[in-house]
Amino acid sequence: MASAFSAPHKPKIAISACLLGAEVRFNGGHKESRLCSQALSEHFEFVPLCPEVAIGLGIPRQPIRLIGDPAQPQAVGSVDSELNVTAPLHDYGVEMAALHRDICGYIFMQKSPSCGLDRVKVYQDKGRPAELSGRGIYAQAFCAAHPDLPVEEDGRLNDPVLRENFLTRVYAYSAWQDLLKHGITRRALTEYHARYKYLLMAHHPVQYKALGKLLGTIGKNDPRDIAAQYFSELMQALKKCATRRTHTNVLQHLSGYLKQSISADDKQEIQQLIAQYLQGIVPLVVPLTLLKHHFRQHPDPYISRQVYLQPHPENLSLRNAI
Template identity: 75%
Template sequence: MSHAPTKPKIAISACLLGHDVRYDGGHKESRLCSRTLADYFDFVPVCPEVAIGLGIPRQPIRLVGNAEKPQALGTRDLTLDVTQPLAAYGQKMAAELGDICGYIFMHKSPSCGLERVKVYHANGAPIDAGGRGIYAQAFCLQQPDLPVEEDGRLNDPVLRENFLTRVFAYSAWQQLRHTGLTRRSLTDFHSRYKYLLMAHNPVQYKTLGHLLGNMAHTDPQEIGPRYFSELMATLKKCATRRTHSNVLQHLCGYLKQAISHEDKQEVQQVISQYRLGIVPLVVPLTLLKHHFRQHPDPYIAQQVYLQPHPENLSLRNAL
């Protein structure tokens, strides 16, 4: 009996899954997370404020002081200072959640927000600069390569596709580490990610290749983590219609002996329509996949670019 592949784990602010853990006793359910993504990922819900002993309901907290290094204080009782407990819990969870492949944080939250969280002067007036939630800041410092995103930004199709591409890449890397880092396995991994990296950042793709090219006298255990950090940084840059079109043209090159003149013209026309914003990315990709099914190429067959996430998520229909 074959085991179904385990779903990648994603940590998530518990309120986004509909848990009633907010200061007012409510939640902020994200249907994208609780309905759509829940089929593809195992969610690990976390609410740092409840975890450090704040009750439900509770007086809200907010960030006060310097935007770079704010404190988390009670809005009614300024002697309530949970800065240290939230930071400590962030470090603790970053160590405990070693097997997650991503984290979805609640936006604007003084504990979980990733950016532009409101910070106030001691007198209650807002500061112009935004800050980062105390828990999120401590967590991300410990796991700098982990794909993280805020719930609100996931409504943007480009950011959503980018985040989930990184989550699946992170998961693939965890599997590689589990089976063992060797020079061969690192080179194969890079080879599979060639066109995906090229779509995100063509210059950085070359840099990563050079890093592995100089591996002859280096321990894969040492170069592997460096390679992976740079890979994740590269994938963070969103691919564009221009870079995708460039990759689609590269893929076409593998069909030039195999398909007819008319078929080539059709492929070129569809790529051009995609580049101009007339059709989404799924259209030229579907056509190319059709031709590669009829004329298989072993190198193209292993390219992550063709399927960086499950097809049923339809992430490329809106790109």
């Protein structure tokens, strides 16, 4: 039987509260993301956070903005520049990072001086933005404490490739948290890596080999000594978006497991759909669905454990648009 997605629980994702419709913005409004509040809320337990309200800024309030050095900006009031909330935002980020250790991802409000991940304007003398953009003060502090955590901005999630990549990483992070709860053993680590073989090959083939070599160093040593490094490198590898070419390579590998069991006509049909996927004629879900059909007819125990076949719930339809 081909791999079907199963998660023991809904992964927790922290999210900027305004994206769920909370009226916490400086103007008393919200920035509700229907994708988050409707499509994703069925599959994830959201933890809404608003650092600006949490540190005592009112609703409504004067907007804050970043000024100074883009590498280490200050967050000040846009009307009253004497208002400086850099330290409170940073400290709240550190506090929340320590409190929320069970989350598997974070969706931030884009371009926000507190929550933006990238491309946040940093103003210079006479109100001109610096050539280099910055990162929101709170987001910087939170992410520094959780360097491997999958993070994304709401606007980028409208891109199907980035959305699929982010949620794939969220579920990989969740699976790793479950592994940690049961305890790191040599067997658990090697089985986790084996399950992620083809997903890693689709995202970063070079890093897949490097991670295999890292696991080869366990020997008689304690596997816990390399677990953190392994997972950090795995998350970096998955952050790289898979391409049509790398997906095609994996689809060809998977089809090889069926060469002894299916007819010449069936093989030809698979190859035709893989070629159409590579050319951009059909989405990834089309050749994958056919492969999964054949693996149900001709089960392979190794393939049935591969996360690649179903890295997230099928009804999220994430591979219908890539």
